[in-house]
Amino acid sequence: xxxxxxxVGRADRLSRTPSTAEWEQLLQMAIDQTIAAVLLEGANRLPxxxxxxxxxxxxxxxxxxxxAADNVRLNHDTVWVADRWKRLGYRNVxxxxxxxxxxxxxxxxxxxxxxxxxxDGDRDQIVDYVLxxxxxxxxxxxxxxxxxxxxxxxxxxxxxxxxxNPFTNRRLQRYYAEQLRTTEAVHLPDGDIEVPNRKMNLVxxxxxxxxxxxxxxxxxxxxxxxxxxxxxxxxxxxxxxTEVMEVVASIGxxxxxxxxxxxxxxxxxxxxxHMLTPPDERHGRFLLSEVLQAGNxxxxxxxxxxxxxxxxxxxxxxxxxxxMRLLPYYPSEVLWHPWYRITQYIWRRRHGYLGSRRER
Numbered sequence: 001x002x003x004x005x006x007x008v009g010r011a012d013r014l015s016r017t018p019s020t021a022e023w024e025q026l027l028q029m030a031i032d033q034t035i036a037a038v039l040l041e042g043a044n045r046l047p048x049x050x051x052x053x054x055x056x057x058x059x060x061x062x063x064x065x066x067x068a069a070d071n072v073r074l075n076h077d078t079v080w081v082a083d084r085w086k087r088l089g090y091r092n093v094x095x096x097x098x099x100x101x102x103x104x105x106x107x108x109x110x111x112x113x114x115x116x117x118x119x120d121g122d123r124d125q126i127v128d129y130v131l132x133x134x135x136x137x138x139x140x141x142x143x144x145x146x147x148x149x150x151x152x153x154x155x156x157x158x159x160x161x162x163x164x165n166p167f168t169n170r171r172l173q174r175y176y177a178e179q180l181r182t183t184e185a186v187h188l189p190d191g192d193i194e195v196p197n198r199k200m201n202l203v204x205x206x207x208x209x210x211x212x213x214x215x216x217x218x219x220x221x222x223x224x225x226x227x228x229x230x231x232x233x234x235x236x237x238x239x240x241x242t243e244v245m246e247v248v249a250s251i252g253x254x255x256x257x258x259x260x261x262x263x264x265x266x267x268x269x270x271x272x273x274h275m276l277t278p279p280d281e282r283h284g285r286f287l288l289s290e291v292l293q294a295g296n297x298x299x300x301x302x303x304x305x306x307x308x309x310x311x312x313x314x315x316x317x318x319x320x321x322x323x324m325r326l327l328p329y330y331p332s333e334v335l336w337h338p339w340y341r342i343t344q345y346i347w348r349r350r351h352g353y354l355g356s357r358r359e360r
Contacts, residue, residue, distance in 0.1 A: 001267050004035075004220070007042025008227065009105075010269035014050055023052045027060055033220035037064040037109035070112035072189075074098055077152040078115050079191040088129075091120040091180075092194065095160055096205065096225065099186050099195035103228040111221055114153035116143075120180060123158045130156065139353040141344060160196075161207040164214075164333045164340040168251040172207065175247055176200065201229060202244045202276065203251075210256050214323050214333065218291050220267070226260065227268045230276070245277055252332055259283030259329075263291070283329055 003026060005011040018026060030036040040060045043052050052060065078098045085092045095116040101107040119126055127139055130146055137145055142162055146154040160176055163169040179200035186195050196204055205226055212218045248257050254277070261275040262284025272279075320338055327334045348354050 003039055003042050004224075004267055005269045006045055007035075007039050008224075008231075008268055012045075013047055017050045018052075020053045020056065023056045027052075027056060031063070034111040035219075035221050035224055036060065037067040037111065038104070038224065040064045041106065041109060064109070067111055068108040071098075071101060071108045071110065074112040074115065074152060075188045076190045077149050077154075078193060079188055081115055081117055081146070081149070081154055082193050083191065085117065085119060089121075090126070093118040093120075093160075093180065093183050094186075094193045094195050095157060096208070098188060099193065100225045100229070102186050102188075103225075103232045110225075114155060116155050116157055117146075118157040118160050126156060126158070139348070139351070141347055160204045161211055163207065163251060164336040165252065166336070166339075168332070172203075172251045175203065175251075198229075198232075199240060199244055203247050205229060206248065206253060206257060206260065207251070209260065210253060213256075213287070213290060214326065214337070215319075217293075218287075220291060223260070223263060223267065223291065227264050227270060230264070230270070230274055241276060248276070252330075255280060255283050256287075256330065259287040263288045286329060 002011060002014045006013065026039070027036065030039045040063075043057070043060065051057070075098055078094055082092055082094060095118055097113060097116055098107075101110040101112075104110050127144065130144060131137060131139075134145075134147060137147075142159055143155050143157045146156050148154065159173055161172070163172055179197060182197045183194040184197050185192050195201070205222075209218055209222050209226065212222065245254075245257070248254055257277050258280035261270075261277055262279035262281055264270040264275065265272065265279055266284065266288060319341065323334050323337045345354075
């Protein structure tokens with residue numbers, strides 16, 4: 001946490017000098033949380049006597065250079081796929097990804113992932129277009145893959161995110177539809193892309209992190225994204241903050257927002273005045289424990305099985321049991337979870353889209 005604070009400019013040094021073994025552990029933790037290149041920036045700012053050993057630095061730099069190269073490729077592919085769908089007549093918005101990277105002091109240090117593109121258009125037409133070219137792809141009500149680039153995963157979103165509770169989800173989808181009218185342009189080296197406006201981004205990325213708490217797991221990269229989203233333009237506009245929190249409260253995420261604010265304060269030393277809402281320590285400590293156990297997308301989480309090895313029925317039972325750990329904190333979503341899974345199954349079966357192992 002101290003190294004994170006140095007990396008984001010909230011501290012100048014560590015409280016003590018780590019040993020070589022501790023530096024190797026720090027590097028591995030940074031890899032698990034996919035924030036290695038960002039933390040290298042922090043390590044480079046340390047006083048000379050606290051700098052990592054030479055071999056650790058060499059390994060760290062090699063990893064950072066690969067992350068930068070991946071970002072160059074992803075910048076190109078993001079612009080390419082956005083332009084392709086625009087030429088097909090579909091207005092589109094890039095979610096997270098390279099839009100988020102531009103909020104970082106050095107965009108090429110954010111670990112590159114995939115391209116998540118939200119298409120404004122008829123879902124059936126989009127699915128038909130893709131399945132004619134890739135007939136074996138899996139489809140959910142939320143998204144499907146679009147495997148047209150060799151080294152870049154692309155996901156087509158029919159909605160940015162979702163909630164299990166059908167009533168709060170309906171409010172959320174209405175909000176997304178309204179905000180689609182006012183997107184923002186972001187310039188990348190290969191061209192411009194459209195991203196959500198700031199208010200929608202604050203709501204969307206909050207729901208995205210929340211969604212991962214229930215499914216794949218949350219990593220510090222996702223929290224760092226939210227930190228820089230808040231820091232990019234501090235919440236000086238009281239009206240904007242009020243509007244965002246009204247939406248957050250209407251979809252039942254007030255407690256989760258307060259938990260996230262506590263974690264941002266604890267890990268990143270975010271000032272209270274930059275937060276969306278007053279922090280909640282009880283919910284925040286639980287959220288932080290989940291982040292530290294899970295790692296990025298849950299890859300470091302020893303509590304979860306290898307999901308592809310389970311049958312459909314086993315996945316349903318295990319997923320239902322998995323979300324029960326959240327019952328004391330987010331009861332509404334937990335109780336609606338089985339209903340969502342069942343209705344998702346019925347929808348996919350009716351449309352002939354069964355076979356997906358992507359959702360818990």
